[in-house]
Amino acid sequence: MGLGWVDALEPDRLTGVVDIGANPIDGEPPYADMLRSGLCTVTGFEPQPSALAQLRREAGPLERYLPLAxxxxxDHELKVTWMNGMTSVLEPDVERLSTLNxxxxxxxxxxRTRVATTPLDDxxxxxxxxxxxxxxxxxxxMIFAHGRRTLTQAVAVHTEVSFAPLYVDQPLFGDVDAELRAQGFVFHAFAAVKRWPVAPGVLDGEIFAHHHQVIEADAVYVKDFGRLDLLTPDQLKHLSLVAHHVYGSCDLVVRCLARLVDTGEVAPRVLDAYATHLGRALSLDGVRSDT
Incomplete structure (x- = not known):
């Protein structure tokens, strides 16, 4: 696969990415570099016909896109909104929306149109x-709650979470966090944070400037790295690959690699190969060298 440490890791297959709501409206997905490197496959779901058509036109040999919601x-009522990125099965909360420019x-x-949905588990x-x-x-x-069996195989979840409700009865960060933790995931990082100006003030004529209100973020959850004994060797390998190629979380990579070495699943040379790839000195004692 072109990378010494990946070769030493010896994964049996490409990493599997599933993208629900694959509409490319927000630009490249977080796994784009991994896909370009030929290290993952992508199965995407996008029920909006125009977005699905674009995805299929631009798809490479490792990608497939399906029209399922x-x-x-x-069945749910899909609310198609003025801004494509706000289209949802939830009703926009006009009162809440009025608090943001x-x-x-x-x-x-x-x-408004009816859409049939399929549980992830089905x-x-x-x-x-x-x-x-x-x-x-x-x-x-809703999707996490109806995909619990399927999500047992996943090692990472990249999800949008909301802090300011934009829809009626919208689940917020705390609700999503509780569900994913109950499924064995722990919060790892914010990949992106979106802030917005509170209405109605406009300073210096710039309607989108001077904003501090966090409305939503892309949150990254990973399987509990405090209980790596619960993960299969295959899961540890793919968690390593995702952590490195998608999030640059080299510390999490090293923890997974060390576990694989300790259990004899991979040769110790994988750690040296990873350190060489990073161009960094690597130790495993967790103690500062100057103490």
Whole structure:
């Protein structure tokens, strides 16, 4: 695969990425570099026809995109909004939106349509799932709750979480955090944080400047690295690959590699190879050298 430490890791297959809500409206997905390097496969779900068509036009040989709407197995009303990125099965909360500059316009519902949803646990031929990336405008908790069996194989979840509700009865960060922790994940990092100006003030004529209110973020959860004994060798390998290639979390990579070495699953040379790749000196004692 072109990287010494990856060769030493000897994964049996490519890392499996599942992308729910794969609409490319926000630009490249977090796993884009890993995909370009030929280190992962992607199974994406996108029910909006125009977005699905774009994804399929631009897809490479390691990607496939399906028109399913993932949810709880029931039909829902899809609210298509003025801003494509706010389209959701949840109802925009006009009162809440009015507290943020421009958001009432963004959340204006232009069309309502019925959409059938499929639980993640009921998707056939899903393939390997190591990293789940999900962005479904408030429906994340519903999907997690109806995908618990499938998510047992995942080692990382990249999800949008909300701190300021934009929809009626929208689950917030605490709700999502509780569900994922109950499924054996722990919060690892914020990959991105979105701040927005509180309405109605506009300073210096700049409507989108001088903003401090955190409204949402991309949160990264990983399987509990305090209980690596609960993970299979295959999961440890793919957690290492995701942590490095998607998030640059070299400390988490080393913890996983050290566990694999300790259990005899991989040769000790993988640690030297990883240190060489990083161009860093590596020790495993966790003690400062100047103490």
């Amino acid at each position: 993932i949810g709880d197995g029931h 421009e958001f009432v316009r963004y959340g204006e519902v232009l069309e 998707v056939e031929d899903l393939g390997p799932l190591d990293l789940l990336k999900i962005d479904v405008q408030g429906a994340e908790l």
